[in-house]
Amino acid sequence: MSVKARIEATLTENLLPERLVVIDESHQHAGHQPHFTxxxxxxxxxxxxxxxxxxxxxxxxxxxxxxxxxxxxxxGLHALAVETAAPGEPTNW
Known part of the structure; x- marks a missing residue:
């Protein structure tokens, strides 16, 4: 199971989200440090x-x-950006 799939499963099970989006942004960080491919x-x-x-x-x-x-x-997950809301709260995503 991929990191993305494990994150989705964990958050779905524990937060019972109305909406959940997990975005892998790893490709945007290639080369920022020698070990980030x-x-x-x-x-x-x-x-x-x-x-x-x-x-x-x-x-x-x-x-x-x-x-x-x-x-x-x-x-090994290096960076995690978190955007949260309760139902009815405005989001820009």
């Missing part, structure tokens, strides 16, 4: 709308996502 799964962007975020601050939402994805970060 642009290979899949090193740089990910997560966009998630979940009722579980209702009434939470942005930092608390990010903490939840980061905690859920800690195994991926520990396994």
């Amino acid at each position: 642009g290979a899949e799964g090193t740089h990910m962007r997560v966009r998630v709308v979940s009722a579980k975020f209702s009434g939470m601050s942005r930092i608390d939402r990010h903490r939840i996502v980061n905690a859920l994805l800690k195994p991926e970060l520990d396994a």
